[in-house]
Amino acid sequence: MRIDLTQYRATFFEEAGEHLAALEAALLRLDIDPNDPTAMGEAFRAAHSIKGGSDAVGFPDVARFTHALEGLLDRFRGATGGPVPRRILDLLLEAADSLAGLVAAARTGGEPLEVAETLAKLAGAIAEPVTCSDRTTYRVTVVPHPDALRNGLDPLLLIRQLTQLGTVSSVRLDAGALPALADLDPERCYLSWAVRLETDCTPAAIADVFAFAPDMVRATIEPEGPPAGAAPPHEAPAAPTAADVAFPEENAGMMSDFCSEADEHLEAADRCLLTLDAEPTNAEALNAVYRAFHSIKGVSGMLDLDGVQTLAHEAENLLNLARDGSLVLRGKALDLAFASADALKRQVRFVRNWMASRGRLEKDPALPQLLVDLRAAAHAPGGSAPKEPAPLPTKVEAPAPRRAAPAGTPPAEPAARRPVAVDKETVRVDRDRLDKLINTIGELVIAQAMAQEEFDELTQRTGAHSRALPELSKISRDLQELSLSLRMVPLQGTFQKMARLVRDLSRKMDKPVDLELHGEETELDKTVVDQLGDPLIHMVRNAVDHGLEPPGERAAVGKPLEGRVTLRAYHQGGSVYIELTDDGKGLDRDRILRKAVEKGLVNEGQRLTDAEIYALIFEPGFSTAKAVTDVSGRGVGMDVVRRNVQALHGSIDIRTQLGKGTTFAIRLPLTLAIIDGLMVGLGGDVYLLPLLSVVESFRPRPAEVHTVAARGEAVTVRGEVVPLLRLSRLLGRPGAVTDPGRGLVVIVEDHGKKHALLVDELLGQMQAVVKSLDANYRRVEGLAGATILGDGRVAMILDVHGLILLHAQIGGDRRTVPFAAGSNESLGEFS
Amino acid sequence: MAKTVLIVDDSPTMRQMVSDTLRRAGFTVLEGTNGEDALLRLDGQSVQLVITDFNMPVMGGIMLVKRLRARPDFRFTPILILTTESTQDRKDEGRTAGATGWIVKPFDPIRLVQVVNRLVP
Numbered sequence: 001m002r003i004d005l006t007q008y009r010a011t012f013f014e015e016a017g018e019h020l021a022a023l024e025a026a027l028l029r030l031d032i033d034p035n036d037p038t039a040m041g042e043a044f045r046a047a048h049s050i051k052g053g054s055d056a057v058g059f060p061d062v063a064r065f066t067h068a069l070e071g072l073l074d075r076f077r078g079a080t081g082g083p084v085p086r087r088i089l090d091l092l093l094e095a096a097d098s099l100a101g102l103v104a105a106a107r108t109g110g111e112p113l114e115v116a117e118t119l120a121k122l123a124g125a126i127a128e129p130v131t132c133s134d135r136t137t138y139r140v141t142v143v144p145h146p147d148a149l150r151n152g153l154d155p156l157l158l159i160r161q162l163t164q165l166g167t168v169s170s171v172r173l174d175a176g177a178l179p180a181l182a183d184l185d186p187e188r189c190y191l192s193w194a195v196r197l198e199t200d201c202t203p204a205a206i207a208d209v210f211a212f213a214p215d216m217v218r219a220t221i222e223p224e225g226p227p228a229g230a231a232p233p234h235e236a237p238a239a240p241t242a243a244d245v246a247f248p249e250e251n252a253g254m255m256s257d258f259c260s261e262a263d264e265h266l267e268a269a270d271r272c273l274l275t276l277d278a279e280p281t282n283a284e285a286l287n288a289v290y291r292a293f294h295s296i297k298g299v300s301g302m303l304d305l306d307g308v309q310t311l312a313h314e315a316e317n318l319l320n321l322a323r324d325g326s327l328v329l330r331g332k333a334l335d336l337a338f339a340s341a342d343a344l345k346r347q348v349r350f351v352r353n354w355m356a357s358r359g360r361l362e363k364d365p366a367l368p369q370l371l372v373d374l375r376a377a378a379h380a381p382g383g384s385a386p387k388e389p390a391p392l393p394t395k396v397e398a399p400a401p402r403r404a405a406p407a408g409t410p411p412a413e414p415a416a417r418r419p420v421a422v423d424k425e426t427v428r429v430d431r432d433r434l435d436k437l438i439n440t441i442g443e444l445v446i447a448q449a450m451a452q453e454e455f456d457e458l459t460q461r462t463g464a465h466s467r468a469l470p471e472l473s474k475i476s477r478d479l480q481e482l483s484l485s486l487r488m489v490p491l492q493g494t495f496q497k498m499a500r501l502v503r504d505l506s507r508k509m510d511k512p513v514d515l516e517l518h519g520e521e522t523e524l525d526k527t528v529v530d531q532l533g534d535p536l537i538h539m540v541r542n543a544v545d546h547g548l549e550p551p552g553e554r555a556a557v558g559k560p561l562e563g564r565v566t567l568r569a570y571h572q573g574g575s576v577y578i579e580l581t582d583d584g585k586g587l588d589r590d591r592i593l594r595k596a597v598e599k600g601l602v603n604e605g606q607r608l609t610d611a612e613i614y615a616l617i618f619e620p621g622f623s624t625a626k627a628v629t630d631v632s633g634r635g636v637g638m639d640v641v642r643r644n645v646q647a648l649h650g651s652i653d654i655r656t657q658l659g660k661g662t663t664f665a666i667r668l669p670l671t672l673a674i675i676d677g678l679m680v681g682l683g684g685d686v687y688l689l690p691l692l693s694v695v696e697s698f699r700p701r702p703a704e705v706h707t708v709a710a711r712g713e714a715v716t717v718r719g720e721v722v723p724l725l726r727l728s729r730l731l732g733r734p735g736a737v738t739d740p741g742r743g744l745v746v747i748v749e750d751h752g753k754k755h756a757l758l759v760d761e762l763l764g765q766m767q768a769v770v771k772s773l774d775a776n777y778r779r780v781e782g783l784a785g786a787t788i789l790g791d792g793r794v795a796m797i798l799d800v801h802g803l804i805l806l807h808a809q810i811g812g813d814r815r816t817v818p819f820a821a822g823s824n825e826s827l828g829e830f831s
Numbered sequence: 832m833a834k835t836v837l838i839v840d841d842s843p844t845m846r847q848m849v850s851d852t853l854r855r856a857g858f859t860v861l862e863g864t865n866g867e868d869a870l871l872r873l874d875g876q877s878v879q880l881v882i883t884d885f886n887m888p889v890m891g892g893i894m895l896v897k898r899l900r901a902r903p904d905f906r907f908t909p910i911l912i913l914t915t916e917s918t919q920d921r922k923d924e925g926r927t928a929g930a931t932g933w934i935v936k937p938f939d940p941i942r943l944v945q946v947v948n949r950l951v952p
Contacts, residue, residue: 054887068884145926145927149907150906150907150929151910151926151930151931152907152908152909152910152929152931153909153927153931153932153950154907154932157949157952158949159948161949162952212911212932212933212934212949213930213931213932213933214922214925214932214933215922215925216926216931216932246919358917359918359919359921384923576949588924781876
């Protein structure tokens with residue numbers, strides 16, 4: 001018997017889309033920080049999932065290709081893997097593109113993409129040994145566990161293995177732990193060794209020799225510093241090697257506080273470093289960065305986090321030199337300061353992982369080199385750096401003595417263009433408790449509404465009055481508003497990341513970019529803010545890479561050489577808008593259309609509005625970039641952006657003018673916990689339509705309803721033909737009005753396209769507390785959640801996008817890409 | 832002379848995968864389905880390396896390691912635990928019993944051979 005695989009393919013494509021997005025997001029993160037082991041892990045898992053899925057649903061080409069990609073990712077996975085070389089990253093990105101193409105081809109049944117060349121490159125890269133480009137001398141310290149011999153491990157075997165990795169120039173025996181002969185236990189291992197190994201293997205490859213027995217032998221691998229002659233005058237502190245320290249349970253609470261504090265310090269440091277990028281001697285920014293490193297150093301020292309402490313100490317030294325004027329923080333020195341902040345962020349992440357796993361503390365393979373560089377930089381200026389960090393700034397104008405910022409509060413903003421953040425006293429609260437509080441208050445509001453309704457009935461029957469009830473109602477509403485504001489956080493942190501990203505991109509692509517930030521203080525639900533990062537990264541990358549022209553091209557059309565990117569956030573009518581504007585070349589309507597026709601997303605001769613054409617760039621697998629650059633244009637991007645924004649119940653619009661620039665406007669609800677809804681009745685039940693997507697509602701005249709053979713029904717609204725969706729049919733609810741002339745149609749908008757929903761009646765508006773179906777029951781197609789009405793009944797919240805998908809599936813149109821082709825086509829025939 | 836590796840695992844599939852990998856790499860392989868079975872099969876044979884599962888019926892990996900370490904001929908023999916468990920507690924338990932190292936399932940054949948070669952060159 002043959003199993004029909006096609007029924008699973010739709011699911012596979014949906015999942016593959018998500019995994020491709022995750023893969024690309026992870027690779028882009030690696031692009032920024034090639035040492036990010038978490039990103040590598042995520043990329044690997046994404047590829048792994050696609051491989052498994054594609055094999056299961058019968059796409060051997062996709063599976064074979066993904067297998068190779070997964071293999072290469074696997075080689076660079078793991079906490080000890082060094083930075084991913086540029087060349088490999090480029091190949092991985094290229095492979096991710098090809099994979100997206102393969103999946104898209106499998107989906108549309110189109111011509112399979114030619115990937116043999118990429119496949120060969122992948123195989124080649126997998127076969128070559130993991131090496132650094134340079135031959136480096138490492139000092140490998142091998143400290144066997146005292147019980148190593150008794151546990152069957154002969155340390156000499158492993159030291160001999162090292163000789164196979166390169167040239168061992170010296171082996172120093174440390175017999176310091178050897179006791180007097182009388183006390184000597186011949187089966188106990190007292191010795192340790194220091195091996196000088198010159199090799200082109202990465203530290204990870206060296207560590208691999210000892211990897212199978214981490215408990216039996218501790219090995220530390222450090223690159224040797226600069227040659228003896230140029231060695232820094234002071235003894236370099238040992239590189240942190242906290243690998244096998246057991247998790248200090250007694251410090252668990254402090255450790256977690258430390259992490260959140262460090263996050264804030266580092267965010268502040270990043271922000272101020274960006275200021276310093278523009279004004280290298282801005283005293284306040286220098287002090288702020290110094291304070292950030294200094295605070296981290298202090299606390300990490302108390303917690304015995306040696307890696308963090310050493311790094312923070314060196315970074316603090318560098319900043320101190322800048323503060324007293326013996327070094328100017330620009331060029332290499334500034335890059336080092338940025339790199340230190342990044343490395344500290346990694347360290348904090350490692351500590352977090354350590355807290356979660358209680359296993360071992362990861363080590364940062366890039367750390368030793370960074371420490372060496374930091375020390376070199378600190379000793380470079382004039383060759384006579386102070387031995388001790390100078391205690392106070394001397395040459396740079398120091399600000400008036402300021403009161404110490406309370407721990408955990410970002411230092412005041414130095415830059416003139418940015419609003420000054422006020423130090424506020426804060427209390428750290430566990431996220432779960434906060435969510436529980438908000439949830440309980442939601443329940444309270446529902447209970448209050450139920451009590452009110454019961455009392456209203458009583459009033460009608462007996463004329464009873466209550467003074468307490470209206471008061472209770474007001475208080476519970478206030479309480480709810482307050483509770484939601486608890487979870488509101490400013491967008492500042494997210495915007496800051498974008499500023500950093502723009503700086504990196506601008507340097508990498510040699511495009512001068514001026515980034516303007518507006519409305520960073522705009523607040524949004526933390527859940528929303530957290531999920532906004534990825535789509536914004538994609539958008540900013542796109543803006544800088546594709547939006548802005550190269551300087552030469554700009555000069556040719558008389559634009560200022562420096563491209564301008566503006567990120568703006570503001571509130572309007574209960575929503576938050578985030579707009580990204582560039583003054584680049586704008587979207588080319590005709591090119592997008594041509595490309596869409598080429599890709600089979602629309603049919604030739606199909607009539608589309610400008611908005612519909614621009615919206616095509618959000619279709620999976622669509623990319624207009626002529627050549628795929630190493631930054632963006634891999635076609636997965638904008639698709640991900642739209643999906644992420646939709647997951648937040650938001651929408652995204654494009655405004656563009658050819659030659660002048662493009663604005664992407666994201667509109668988001670303030671919170672995901674409450675929804676403004678339109679209550680509609682259907683067969684005696686109540687449903688809630690998110691008000692954000694409702695355009696209008698009316699009762700159609702019979703002449704306004706049409707049926708088109710094999711295409712379904714449609715309604716004419718002021719000359720525009722809109723597909724008609726029967727809610728009762730989509731949800732499988734009998735007993736509803738079937739004659740559109742007796743019911744009502746609600747016009748809803750999704751992706752800038754209108755649909756008409758047929759319902760029985762409109763019942764009014766309400767603000768509903770959203771209960772997730774995923775969390776309490778399971779995901780249901782076409783439903784976004786549930787809520788409890790004033791009378792205690794449960795009402796389902798409709799998911800407009802899901803309903804339209806459902807319509808495309810069960811309606812006459814069986815295409816897999818319902819938006820791009822199906823509904824448009826029917827429009828085309830009508831209009 | 833070919834080196835002999837003792838493989839102890841209650842899963843026939845896993846046993847076979849490990850044996851095949853090592854046989855192909857030129858080792859002689861001895862198999863046991865659990866700790867007790869392995870001890871019975873040893874029967875005075877000389878073994879250069881033991882690879883054992885952690886969770887097995889009748890006699891688990893930890894007990895097997897303890898019993899082997901108690902024998903003069905296995906005092907210094909490398910013993911690897913091949914398992915899905917990789918928590919520090921488990922590892923500590925293994926180390927105290929006398930295990931040499933860990934290989935986490937699912938294992939990569941190339942790595943397995945690499946590690947085995949490191950211990951019995």
